[in-house]
Amino acid sequence: MCRRRSSSHNNSINFPTIMASISLIISLVFVLGSQFSLAQNPDLQTYIVRLSDQGVDRNILRDRGSRESWLTSLLSAVVAGIDHKLRVRHFYHRVFPGFVVQLTHEELEALKKMKGFVSAWPERSLHLRTTYSPKFLGLQQNQGFWQSSNYGQGIIIGVLDSGIAADHPSFGDEGMPAPPAKWKGGCQVIQCNNKLIGAKTFIADDNDPLDQEGHGTHVAGIAAGNFVAGANVFGIIANGTAAGIAPRAHLAMYKVCTAKSCFDGDILAGIDAAIADGVDVLSLSLGNDSLRPFHEDSIAIGTFSAVQTGVFVSTAPANSGPGFGSITDNVAPWVLTVGASNMDRKLRANVILGNNQGFYGESVYQPKNSPATQLPLVYLRKLNPNDPDAPFCNSSRSLTNSNIGGKIVLCMMGTTGNSVVGKMVNDAGGAGMILMNDQTEDYTMDVRNYFLPASHVNFEAGQKIINYVNTAPNPTAQINFKGTVFDRDPHAPAVASFSGRGPSPVSPGILKPDIVGPGVNILAAWPFSIEGNSGTTANFNILSGTSMACPHLSGVAALLKSSHPDWSPAAIKSAMMTTANPRNIGNQRIEDQTRNPADFFAVGAGHVMSNTANHPGLIYDIRSDDYIKYLCGLGYTDEQVRKTVSAPVIRCGTLGSIPEAQLNYPSFSIRMTTTSPESSTQTVTRTVRNVGRFDETYNVQVIQPNGVQMVVEPTTFFLQINQQFTYRVTFTRSSGTTTSGPRFHQGALIWNSESGRHSVRSPIMVEFY
Numbered sequence: 020m021c022r023r024r025s026s027s028h029n030n031s032i033n034f035p036t037i038m039a040s041i042s043l044i045i046s047l048v049f050v051l052g053s054q055f056s057l058a059q060n061p062d063l064q065t066y067i068v069r070l071s072d073q074g075v076d077r078n079i080l081r082d083r084g085s086r087e088s089w090l091t092s093l094l095s096a097v098v099a100g101i102d103h104k105l106r107v108r109h110f111y112h113r114v115f116p117g118f119v120v121q122l123t124h125e126e127l128e129a130l131k132k133m134k135g136f137v138s139a140w141p142e143r144s145l146h147l148r149t150t151y152s153p154k155f156l157g158l159q160q161n162q163g164f165w166q167s168s169n170y171g172q173g174i175i176i177g178v179l180d181s182g183i184a185a186d187h188p189s190f191g192d193e194g195m196p197a198p199p200a201k202w203k204g205g206c207q208v209i210q211c212n213n214k215l216i217g218a219k220t221f222i223a224d225d226n227d228p229l230d231q232e233g234h235g236t237h238v239a240g241i242a243a244g245n246f247v248a249g250a251n252v253f254g255i256i257a258n259g260t261a262a263g264i265a266p267r268a269h270l271a272m273y274k275v276c277t278a279k280s281c282f283d284g285d286i287l288a289g290i291d292a293a294i295a296d297g298v299d300v301l302s303l304s305l306g307n308d309s310l311r312p313f314h315e316d317s318i319a320i321g322t323f324s325a326v327q328t329g330v331f332v333s334t335a336p337a338n339s340g341p342g343f344g345s346i347t348d349n350v351a352p353w354v355l356t357v358g359a360s361n362m363d364r365k366l367r368a369n370v371i372l373g374n375n376q377g378f379y380g381e382s383v384y385q386p387k388n389s390p391a392t393q394l395p396l397v398y399l400r401k402l403n404p405n406d407p408d409a410p411f412c413n414s415s416r417s418l419t420n421s422n423i424g425g426k427i428v429l430c431m432m433g434t435t436g437n438s439v440v441g442k443m444v445n446d447a448g449g450a451g452m453i454l455m456n457d458q459t460e461d462y463t464m465d466v467r468n469y470f471l472p473a474s475h476v477n478f479e480a481g482q483k484i485i486n487y488v489n490t491a492p493n494p495t496a497q498i499n500f501k502g503t504v505f506d507r508d509p510h511a512p513a514v515a516s517f518s519g520r521g522p523s524p525v526s527p528g529i530l531k532p533d534i535v536g537p538g539v540n541i542l543a544a545w546p547f548s549i550e551g552n553s554g555t556t557a558n559f560n561i562l563s564g565t566s567m568a569c570p571h572l573s574g575v576a577a578l579l580k581s582s583h584p585d586w587s588p589a590a591i592k593s594a595m596m597t598t599a600n601p602r603n604i605g606n607q608r609i610e611d612q613t614r615n616p617a618d619f620f621a622v623g624a625g626h627v628m629s630n631t632a633n634h635p636g637l638i639y640d641i642r643s644d645d646y647i648k649y650l651c652g653l654g655y656t657d658e659q660v661r662k663t664v665s666a667p668v669i670r671c672g673t674l675g676s677i678p679e680a681q682l683n684y685p686s687f688s689i690r691m692t693t694t695s696p697e698s699s700t701q702t703v704t705r706t707v708r709n710v711g712r713f714d715e716t717y718n719v720q721v722i723q724p725n726g727v728q729m730v731v732e733p734t735t736f737f738l739q740i741n742q743q744f745t746y747r748v749t750f751t752r753s754s755g756t757t758t759s760g761p762r763f764h765q766g767a768l769i770w771n772s773e774s775g776r777h778s779v780r781s782p783i784m785v786e787f788y
């Protein structure tokens with residue numbers, strides 16, 4: 020999701036009039052007008068119902084219509100007297116057989132007794148969570164991986180979001196081939212082209228897949244926007260040729276969210292359609308932010324089916340960082356969980372104080388004719404000590420009482436959107452604003468459109484400026500705009516303060532997030548013209564959030580899939596993770612918002628390196644059965660596992676279960692109690708496959724976590740092309756480690772090929788509990 024607190028877009032909606040031309044009837048979506056009168060019946064609740072088609076005549080299952088008749092016949096038996104169809108919003112075919120339906124408690128109980136019933140859970144609401152970023156990932160036109168992967172040609176990325184501004188140049192189809200023959204999707208209301216090959220809405224009472232929000236357009240543009248020259252905001256900021264990460268991939272938009280919210284009944288319908296349509300990659304920048312076991316989590320359930328059919332799924336964790344364990348959802352091992360980092364592109368707006376002290380700041384809005392002269396600087400906390408809102412500049416009373424006309428106002432970041440604050444200061448006559456990060460954001464600069472000359476500074480700079488204001492007799496400041504600067508900042512990429520942190524409470528034995536990608540100040544397509552932004556041919560906007568990081572990785576997945584059509588979703592993920600860079604431009608460990616090294620709960624395997632991911636050497640693959648054994652090992656009952664995955668019957672006892680750490684994951688999360696002697700040693704195995712072009716000898720390099728002795732057996736192996744090899748890792752707790760010592764210890768296991776071609780790195784987190 021993009022960061023709500025600082026996003027504001029009260030923009031004029033500016034759609035062309037060509038929309039209502041073609042109207043396709045989508046048989047999948049049952050949007051029924053009478054639903055809202057039904058919703059007023061207080062006894063009815065919306066449930067997602069999963070059924071099993073075990074034992075049902077194959078002829079019935081073959082065709083969509085007869086499947087739906089079969090599904091409704093089950094309903095008819097329990098819903099008396101009223102047309103059951105009025106209660107069903109969507110039927111599901113590919114995620115699992117089932118529907119989202121309104122039922123009374125009694126009807127639900129009766130349905131539970133029907134043959135074929137698997138599970139039912141209440142519908143839940145969720146919410147939504149780049150000119151320079153491709154280059155930052157090492158992608159350049161007519162070179163390297165972009166060229167060798169054909170810019171993602173032939174791959175279809177499905178985006179579940181708020182719809183799309185179909186007429187935006189980023190979704191023009193210049194240079195695009197026709198969609199592959201396997202494609203079964205289409206467009207509703209709007210006309211498809213060879214870039215945008217699918218666009219449908221799954222929201223009740225919504226008529227078109229158009230984007231009234233902006234988020235879906237932005238996210239789709241990041242993943243696969245076509246090349247657009249001269250993309251920028253306000254003419255100069257972040258100017259360059261905009262392109263998505265996979266500019267030659269096709270896009271399909273599944274509209275499942277409005278500006279307000281999304282419902283998982285619609286999201287499942289979107290995933291269901293995406294699987295049936297034939298997408299290769301799914302991008303989900305949405306979530307609920309609350310903990311839920313996988314068997315009660317529609318996204319975990321729906322994406323399992325998608326991954327099982329070979330679809331790669333990229334997701335955004337909550338923007339609830341930087342707290343420990345703030346990563347709550349989208350943490351299933353079959354999806355990629357992408358944290359957000361910044362880039363070294365700065366939108367420079369520097370502050371010079373009256374005493375000549377200078378500070379780096381940033382701003383999206385940099386008016387060309389802004390006078391760079393010293394102006395009086397005011398801090399409302401000083402003038403209105405009794406107004407608790409005064410320092411945040413979100414109190415109109417303080418603003419109007421303080422005679423800020425012609426002055427620069429110093430404001431603290433609060434919970435009010437920072438564009439909103441800028442507008443308030445502007446409306447109250449302020450000549451400029453210096454916006455200071457709070458301690459939580461620290462060095463993460465998430466800049467917006469402030470509607471007046473402004474400079475957004477980090478926490479440290481803010482503290483110094485406050486000190487100056489409080490001590491100087493006549494404080495003054497000026498703001499100098501420097502436009503877009505690429506400064507090879509040694510601190511970039513750094514994990515953003517808002518990016519959700521592990522460990523994941525749902526499955527602490529899987530290290531999450533998996534990886535980080537650009538998610539701070541990302542320029543991409545936007546449906547509306549931004550206030551004050553005139554004279555540009557196409558609309559772009561700058562947003563921050565894990566929502567923006569996720570589609571970057573969806574794009575990289577498309578490039579990898581185009582380059583390696585036979586790789587499974589797990590193989591693609593492994594290639595991304597084992598080649599990710601744990602170091603920043605300054606060749607130090609990647610930092611977090613505090614400028615201290617980020618731990619693996621913030622950065623995962625590191626920053627995505629798309630070129631290297633194309634040649635990982637080895638991959639860790641995972642089959643569907645392995646995930647089922649893993650779910651058994653999580654302590655789920657047979658019934659709970661069956662609710663999560665599609666299999667007619669699950670018997671963990673027969674299948675066998677594995678501990679989380681034994682899943683063939685490209686990272687390690689090892690948990691050991693300090694109280695039981697049996698758990699002082701743990702052995703796990705991993706299996707790698709040589710996907711390189713040569714037979715290779717690999718040697719192990721171990722970075723030992725503190726508190727344990729880690730032994731890898733063997734320490735070297737020779738592997739022919741396409742052959743597999745299994746190695747063992749034994750972790751033994753060092754004597755003397757107790758619960759009073761540090762709980763978490765980091766290390767790494769790296770397989771280096773003797774040829775020097777490959778270095779296959781897995782991060783390791785060891786927890787004592």
Ligand SMILES: *[C@@H]1O[C@H](CO)[C@@H](O)[C@H](O)[C@H]1NC(C)=O
Pocket residue numbers: 142143144145146306307308309
């Ligand atoms: C999560 O789901 C619950 C139940 O539908 C809802 O009340 C809550 O607002 C949702 N949270 C978010 C952040 O969407």
Ligand SMILES: *[C@@H]1O[C@H](CO)[C@@H](O)[C@H](O)[C@H]1NC(C)=O
Pocket residue numbers: 248249250254255258259260
């Ligand atoms: C913006 O970039 C385009 C190329 O994409 C270039 O032609 C144009 O001159 C640039 N504009 C400014 C104001 O730098």
Ligand SMILES: *[C@@H]1O[C@H](CO)[C@@H](O)[C@H](O)[C@H]1NC(C)=O
Pocket residue numbers: 408411413414432433434435
């Ligand atoms: C102003 O911001 C502060 C700090 O985030 C917040 O507690 C307060 O509720 C806000 N006041 C208004 C009027 O929005």
